Amino acid sequence: MLHARRRDAGEPADAGTLLGELHFGPAPADDRAAPLLLPLDGSRAVADGWSGTGPMSEGRHGLVHWRHDAHWLYGSLAFDAPVGELAPAVERGYLDLFEALRATGFVHPLRLWNYVPRINADEGGLERYRHFNLGRQQAFIAAGQAAFEGSPAACALGPHDGPLVIRVLAGRRPALPIENPRQVSAYHYPNQYGPRSPTFSRAALVDAGGGRVMLLISGTASIVGHQTMHVGDLAGQVRETLANLEAVIGASHRHTGARFSLRDLQFTVYVRHAEDAATVRALLVDALGADAPAVRDAVLLRADICRRDLLVEIEAQAEARGEVLT
Numbered sequence: 001m002l003h004a005r006r007r008d009a010g011e012p013a014d015a016g017t018l019l020g021e022l023h024f025g026p027a028p029a030d031d032r033a034a035p036l037l038l039p040l041d042g043s044r045a046v047a048d049g050w051s052g053t054g055p056m057s058e059g060r061h062g063l064v065h066w067r068h069d070a071h072w073l074y075g076s077l078a079f080d081a082p083v084g085e086l087a088p089a090v091e092r093g094y095l096d097l098f099e100a101l102r103a104t105g106f107v108h109p110l111r112l113w114n115y116v117p118r119i120n121a122d123e124g125g126l127e128r129y130r131h132f133n134l135g136r137q138q139a140f141i142a143a144g145q146a147a148f149e150g151s152p153a154a155c156a157l158g159p160h161d162g163p164l165v166i167r168v169l170a171g172r173r174p175a176l177p178i179e180n181p182r183q184v185s186a187y188h189y190p191n192q193y194g195p196r197s198p199t200f201s202r203a204a205l206v207d208a209g210g211g212r213v214m215l216l217i218s219g220t221a222s223i224v225g226h227q228t229m230h231v232g233d234l235a236g237q238v239r240e241t242l243a244n245l246e247a248v249i250g251a252s253h254r255h256t257g258a259r260f261s262l263r264d265l266q267f268t269v270y271v272r273h274a275e276d277a278a279t280v281r282a283l284l285v286d287a288l289g290a291d292a293p294a295v296r297d298a299v300l301l302r303a304d305i306c307r308r309d310l311l312v313e314i315e316a317q318a319e320a321r322g323e324v325l326t
């Protein structure tokens with residue numbers, strides 16, 4: 001069985017069954033693959049952990065450090081991406097990752113977290129996020145991974161500094177990909193957003209075992225069709241982002257008997273300008289109520305978002321009783 005748990009950094013981890021965790025706030029010294037993302041507006045330092053049922057195996061493959069039980073694998077890698085070599089470095093990193101998945105038998109990436117330092121900076125006339133997309137898509141295709149329909153849920157954020165970090169949750173069976181009917185699939189974005197499209201699905205439905213389903217929603221922003229909406233308007237962007245999350249939940253309900261609701265999701269909220277954090281929190285309170293678990297347990301983090309005109313992005317996940325329908 002797969003479990004997700006967000007804990008305060010001060011509480012103990014589920015040491016025996018932990019597959020891996022991602023720290024927001026100060027990370028343990030031995031975690032080389034920790035993105036530099038700091039909690040905002042009173043958000044506590046947390047660790048988002050994934051646990052299985054054990055017994056656990058642990059190992060390395062190239063740059064990738066992984067832990068798995070019989071059913072699930074969590075992996076991470078970190079590397080420098082020198083100026084002019086971002087795309088090939090990302091391609092090599094992802095190829096290492098896919099080799100690690102193949103060698104361990106967890107060939108299906110379900111959810112990917114990408115942290116690309118200075119993601120909006122220009123390098124040789126192309127934004128670093130677009131270089132990243134080039135290397136990522138090339139690796140997916142070269143490794144025979146689904147690069148379009150069926151690609152994993154993901155997010156891509158930009159810390160100010162640090163190494164490029166990739167984290168993965170993988171399984172032995174594929175997730176069921178979910179798209180957002182209000183948005184063009186990211187893997188079909190037109191080339192005005194870069195020479196290669198982003199490689200991710202809007203969400204993944206995962207049979208977590210024990211009669212439970214996990215809904216893993218990718219980074220979600222104020223995009224309708226393929227266009228950014230409400231440029232320069234923080235409140236409009238938050239509203240549109242929540243409408244998109246609602247649309248993804250609705251789409252997921254056509255593929256599972258499990259029922260999810262916006263106010264019960266676990267939110268991770270990325271805010272481009274630290275000074276917007278209190279406003280973003282107030283807008284979430286207005287929309288969902290201060291007592292909604294999504295608001296109460298939300299973590300707000302400072303990060304650049306992969307379009308310069310996006311001010312906020314929310315990723316979310318939830319677990320409910322039910323089964324995934326095909």
Ligand code: 3EB
Pocket residue numbers: 114154155156186198199200218219220221223306307
């Ligand atoms: C978007 O909808 C916003 O490149 O992996 C969201 C989630 C975004 C994942 C990625 C990018 C990614 O296009 C950006």
